[in-house]
Amino acid sequence: MFRDPGLVAQVLMLRRYCGQPLSEPVLLIKSSGLVTWDWLLFRDWRSRPPQLQRVETGGLHGSMFEPACVAALAQAIQQFTRAHKVGGDKT
Numbered sequence: 294m295f296r297d298p299g300l301v302a303q304v305l306m307l308r309r310y311c312g313q314p315l316s317e318p319v320l321l322i323k324s325s326g327l328v329t330w331d332w333l334l335f336r337d338w339r340s341r342p343p344q345l346q347r348v349e350t351g352g353l354h355g356s357m358f359e360p361a362c363v364a365a366l367a368q369a370i371q372q373f374t375r376a377h378k379v380g381g382d383k384t
Contacts, residue, residue: 300354308333318344318377322369326353346373 323335328349348369352362373379 303354304330315344318346318373318379320370320373321345321347322357322366323347323349324354324357325349325351326356348373 323331350357350362350366350369352359356362357366
């Protein structure tokens with residue numbers, strides 16, 4: 294898995310990423326394939342702001358878009374957007 298140069302680059306960037314505060318709700322979608330590495334990759338995200346919601350989907354980063362996993366991914370996004378009225382009329 295860590296022989297994939299694209300995945301390695303993403304992991305390294307994730308460790309260095311320092312997000313800026315937002316006032317809008319944010320959904321962090323994590324793949325279950327990296328759950329073993331959660332302690333390392335997402336430890337800085339543990340003190341997250343209240344508007345950051347985390348959800349885990351099946352598969353790896355790329356395979357979560359394949360037919361076996363994409364329904365769960367779509368459901369997570371739909372639930373989040375409906376709950377926060379994202380992308381539509383906010384009244």
